[in-house]
Amino acid sequence: MDAHPHVTLEDVARAAEVSLATASRALNGTTKVRTDLRERVLAAAEKLAYTPNAHAQALAGASHRTVGVICHDVSDPYFAAIARGVMRVAGDNGLLVMLASTFRDPQKEIAYISMLRAQRASAILLVGSGFEDKAWERALAAEIDPYRRGGGQVAVVSRHRSLRVDSVQPENREGAAELAKALLEMGHRRFAVLTGPRTLTTVVDRLSGFRETLAEAGIELAESAVAEGTFTRDGGHAAMSELLARGVDATCVFAVTDVMAIGALTALREAGRSVPDDVSLAGFDDIPVVRDLSPPLTTVALPLEELGERAMELAFRGNRGTRSRVLRLPGEVVLRASTRKV
Amino acid sequence: MDAHPHVTLEDVARAAEVSLATASRALNGTTKVRTDLRERVLAAAEKLAYTPNAHAQALAGASHRTVGVICHDVSDPYFAAIARGVMRVAGDNGLLVMLASTFRDPQKEIAYISMLRAQRASAILLVGSGFEDKAWERALAAEIDPYRRGGGQVAVVSRHRSLRVDSVQPENREGAAELAKALLEMGHRRFAVLTGPRTLTTVVDRLSGFRETLAEAGIELAESAVAEGTFTRDGGHAAMSELLARGVDATCVFAVTDVMAIGALTALREAGRSVPDDVSLAGFDDIPVVRDLSPPLTTVALPLEELGERAMELAFRGNRGTRSRVLRLPGEVVLRASTRKV
DNA sequence: CTGAAAGCGCTTACAG
DNA sequence: CTGAAAGCGCTTACAG
Numbered sequence A, B: 001m002d003a004h005p006h007v008t009l010e011d012v013a014r015a016a017e018v019s020l021a022t023a024s025r026a027l028n029g030t031t032k033v034r035t036d037l038r039e040r041v042l043a044a045a046e047k048l049a050y051t052p053n054a055h056a057q058a059l060a061g062a063s064h065r066t067v068g069v070i071c072h073d074v075s076d077p078y079f080a081a082i083a084r085g086v087m088r089v090a091g092d093n094g095l096l097v098m099l100a101s102t103f104r105d106p107q108k109e110i111a112y113i114s115m116l117r118a119q120r121a122s123a124i125l126l127v128g129s130g131f132e133d134k135a136w137e138r139a140l141a142a143e144i145d146p147y148r149r150g151g152g153q154v155a156v157v158s159r160h161r162s163l164r165v166d167s168v169q170p171e172n173r174e175g176a177a178e179l180a181k182a183l184l185e186m187g188h189r190r191f192a193v194l195t196g197p198r199t200l201t202t203v204v205d206r207l208s209g210f211r212e213t214l215a216e217a218g219i220e221l222a223e224s225a226v227a228e229g230t231f232t233r234d235g236g237h238a239a240m241s242e243l244l245a246r247g248v249d250a251t252c253v254f255a256v257t258d259v260m261a262i263g264a265l266t267a268l269r270e271a272g273r274s275v276p277d278d279v280s281l282a283g284f285d286d287i288p289v290v291r292d293l294s295p296p297l298t299t300v301a302l303p304l305e306e307l308g309e310r311a312m313e314l315a316f317r318g319n320r321g322t323r324s325r326v327l328r329l330p331g332e333v334v335l336r337a338s339t340r341k342v
Numbered sequence C, D: 001c002t003g004a005a006a007g008c009g010c011t012t013a014c015a016g
Helices: A009-016 A020-028 A035-048 A054-059 A077-092 A106-119 A134-149 A172-185 A201-216 A233-246 A258-270 A288-292 A304-317 B009-016 B020-028 B035-048 B054-059 B077-092 B106-119 B134-149 B172-185 B201-216 B233-246 B258-270 B288-292 B304-317
Strands: A066-071 A096-101 A123-127 A153-157 A166-170 A191-195 A226-228 A252-255 A280-282 A299-301 A326-329 A332-334 B066-071 B096-101 B123-127 B153-157 B166-170 B191-195 B226-228 B252-255 B280-282 B299-301 B326-329 B332-334
Touching: A009 A020, A009 A035, A020 A035, A054 B054, A054 B106, A066 A077, A066 A106, A077 A096, A077 A123, A077 A258, A077 A288, A077 A304, A077 B096, A096 A106, A096 B077, A096 B096, A096 B106, A106 A123, A106 A134, A106 B054, A106 B096, A123 A304, A134 A153, A153 A304, A166 A172, A166 A304, A172 A201, A172 A252, A172 A280, A172 A299, A172 A332, A191 A201, A191 A233, A191 A258, A226 A233, A233 A252, A233 A258, A233 B288, A252 A258, A258 A280, A258 A288, A258 B288, A288 B233, A288 B258, A304 A326, B009 B020, B009 B035, B020 B035, B066 B077, B066 B106, B077 B096, B077 B123, B077 B258, B077 B288, B077 B304, B096 B106, B106 B123, B106 B134, B123 B304, B134 B153, B153 B304, B166 B172, B166 B304, B172 B201, B172 B252, B172 B280, B172 B299, B172 B332, B191 B201, B191 B233, B191 B258, B226 B233, B233 B252, B233 B258, B252 B258, B258 B280, B258 B288, B304 B326
Parallel strands: A066 A096, A066 A123, A123 A153, A153 A166, A166 A326, A191 A226, A191 A252, A252 A280, B066 B096, B066 B123, B123 B153, B153 B166, B166 B326, B191 B226, B191 B252, B252 B280
Antiparallel strands: A299 A332, B299 B332
16 A cells, blocks of 8 residues: 655665765765765765665675574563573674564474574574474474575574584583482472473473482482473463372472472462471572562572573674584572471 | 575576576465476475575565564563563464563664664564653654654554554553552552652553542652652662661552562561551552462553554554554452552 | 666566 | 566675
């Protein structure tokens, strides 16, 4: 319908009575331009409210200033914090960040990468646990490989071994192991775990790190003491409720993410169980809000914003070598009032 | 450095032994193409891992599929929830969403709009309270007006009267008034308020709605009972601490946002004050996590995701008329355990 | 320093 | 239905 009467460089050049080339150079400041000409161009551009067409600039070979970040769900505090780190570094470097949420739909993730490729984004950041699914891994590689061959930078946060790209890895297994150790030291012997979908690598790593440390102490974590829910607050609430219904008698519950722990805390309260008097509760991630819960949550603190910053830096610098770099960031157990000695 | 050897449509056409035009048509499905030719093209594209260059497509006049969303901070649960609504509607319509955080820097907001204009995004959504600042309003209009003349769609959530664009308005003033009414009915007479920067329209509206209702009941809200902080959890914590230090003796505290209320709740707990036994606390927005606080927070529930959905729909449909449309969405007072009768 | 011109990778009338 | 060609709005060697 609309005629989209965009003001173009040509309009500016005409108004300033110079050539297209001169107008372009005056605006970009790449080459010297006689002062009076430059000023005429600038004035004309200002007067016409000219904005260069980024698509034309990109097509003509100007370098891009946009990076894509794909995560499961921006409204999840875990991803929000990481995205914050990414945006800080990107902003410092004058990059425009395109954030996308897949809502954990593998197909949507592929689709977004494809769109970002089409946009010729200078970098793509994949944030969040990968899916353990061969078909998906192949489809992902089919998008990522051509993108990288085309000069695109890729970095991931917390992911699959199948993708040979630079990555920032929170030490999930080690963190969970440390947490288990701390909980054992507090005297706990009967544990239950609230877990997310086992197809997510993050879940698998945290669960096994926790389980193995218990095993080393001679404690077996029975499958009946493990409840699975979605990777959300509601998932945590549901899983905790199920555990309660099963009558599991644990003195300590470990939720593989803080977000799930938040739901669990409410489920416990609704069931009339006191935390930590009746049962201790621990999470993982240290998202900002857990400090404000009552009781504040014991958790494994991950440097969330830093995870995003490092990933952006990795992609920003580019990888001149042939090997993919791996940056491992450790978590730190933070004991708060939601757990107590028994 | 890199040669960026992108596979182009021409490569595909050559491999399929058809013309550029035929390759384009086969891929887009716009026009009928002989079946065998189409299949040859599709096969070639698949084999070469071809992805169209979105910039070239855009330049050549294909319609865009990208919308920009600018908010203060994506990691704030309030914006995250709204962004979620936007993304749902956008996703249903095959649009790529570019999310940006300004971190409340007016200059950055202008810069982002400019970048989005350059990208020729089909729509720009401004989410969050405007600044009450004439110079900024002018600069904003200088970006927005040419963008709209160029056919760009603009919609805002919760904003300034100065911008004549479609908008979705949460009823801040009315919601705060309703809340005040409910609190008065519970018997409260001595109030304190935790407010954000008064340059934000949202703050002004909520504060005045609350204050006026109290006034109607013959209660004056003294300036000494109002503490100002940043629009964050820490801002709420600091403001509440200040109020405590001032020795304000209120039976009920109203924080103009839930996020601030969360900080206040913790400040109160740290000071050994019980909520709601010593003091009642209420917020505004009903972000998801307030249900999980202890005690759960009384607040004015805004249909956050719907706010985003409606704004996206407004922009998506476009505005054929000359007047800007305004959609007002009411809030609803939700009484929870953080407030009690006195 | 400045300008004419080619080229970036597509789409879409316009002829066949 | 198919193809040759123009054009989208820039940038940047290449000559002056």
